[in-house]
Amino acid sequence: MVSRNKLVWGSVVAIALAGLGLFFFFRGNRAPEKSFEEIRVMRGTISSSVSTTGVVEPKNRLKIQSSIGGRVEEILVAEGQQVKKGEVLALLSSTERAALLDAARVQGKSEESYWKKVYKETAIIAPLDGQIIVRSIDPGQAVTASDSLFVLSDHLIVKAYVDETDIGRVKVGQRAVIGLDAYPDIRVNGVVEHIYYESHLQNNVNIYNVDVIPERIPDVFRSGMSANIEILVQEKQGALLVPIGAVQSKSGKTVVLQKQGGGKKGVRYRAVQTGLQDGQNIEILDGLSDNDSVLLPDTTFVLPGKNGGSNPFAPQRNRTKK
Numbered sequence: 001m002v003s004r005n006k007l008v009w010g011s012v013v014a015i016a017l018a019g020l021g022l023f024f025f026f027r028g029n030r031a032p033e034k035s036f037e038e039i040r041v042m043r044g045t046i047s048s049s050v051s052t053t054g055v056v057e058p059k060n061r062l063k064i065q066s067s068i069g070g071r072v073e074e075i076l077v078a079e080g081q082q083v084k085k086g087e088v089l090a091l092l093s094s095t096e097r098a099a100l101l102d103a104a105r106v107q108g109k110s111e112e113s114y115w116k117k118v119y120k121e122t123a124i125i126a127p128l129d130g131q132i133i134v135r136s137i138d139p140g141q142a143v144t145a146s147d148s149l150f151v152l153s154d155h156l157i158v159k160a161y162v163d164e165t166d167i168g169r170v171k172v173g174q175r176a177v178i179g180l181d182a183y184p185d186i187r188v189n190g191v192v193e194h195i196y197y198e199s200h201l202q203n204n205v206n207i208y209n210v211d212v213i214p215e216r217i218p219d220v221f222r223s224g225m226s227a228n229i230e231i232l233v234q235e236k237q238g239a240l241l242v243p244i245g246a247v248q249s250k251s252g253k254t255v256v257l258q259k260q261g262g263g264k265k266g267v268r269y270r271a272v273q274t275g276l277q278d279g280q281n282i283e284i285l286d287g288l289s290d291n292d293s294v295l296l297p298d299t300t301f302v303l304p305g306k307n308g309g310s311n312p313f314a315p316q317r318n319r320t321k322k
Helices: 002-028 095-107 109-118
Strands: 036-040 042-058 061-065 070-075 088-094 122-125 130-135 148-153 156-163 175-180 187-195 200-202 205-214 226-243 247-250 253-259 267-271 273-277 281-286 293-297
Touching: 042 273, 042 281, 070 095, 088 095, 088 148, 095 109, 156 226, 175 205, 205 226, 226 273, 253 293
Parallel strands: none
Antiparallel strands: 036 293, 042 156, 042 226, 061 148, 070 088, 088 122, 130 148, 156 205, 175 187, 175 226, 187 205, 200 205, 226 281, 247 253, 253 267, 273 281
């Protein structure tokens, strides 16, 4: 009988200890009550844009070659120099003239001077206005008709690479902002001039090239530089705005959270219609007015132990013995 009583009491104690353990466990890991921050809707400017990358390059890149083979006698322009159409870039002697001048030079300066006046050099002419971005020759160098002497750029543009999922939002005439990886502090305004009709595959994604024309060309712009482009798709001023975190989806509807009206406690959902959004705010087209407020959930993470409870059964660090 005594053994039976001990068994009963032992079971009662075990159940009590298990219940106490569960109580501390759930008490220590209980989520804190949800809190909200009340925010009044505001009026402001909001825009939608397409962000992408690209490269600085000439709109028209023209290689300049000689019509004859021969020797470079004189170079009249420097790399980076702006030139006009019809300007002389360099003077060349044909192979025959170079041989004749070399032979005359042996006979004396007067003989050489005579043949220089009689047999003129061939001029290399700039075919259009632009900038010399490459100079491939030096005085005295022998060249052929297939050699590139200069590379001429009419003006620099930015070629943007736009994903096919975004290309439908890009239109000719849209404004853009251009930045360079090499000079992050420099921002240049531009405009979309041309959208290419054929795509190319890049990392298994169809990409369309888009020409963006800068309003100005800073001196630091160089062909081949990597660029970041923000193409402004749409912009609204005086739009009714709330933070993106205040808008939720519930039962297939777009809603915001508000305090109960009429002195009642608690919160309620209110259906809204949204428009443009950026990285911070979203436009409200219908459902709210200027005097309304919304509740923004407080997503701050709080450790269970900070809320007045702890789990005595959770693993803990070894305490220092006194």
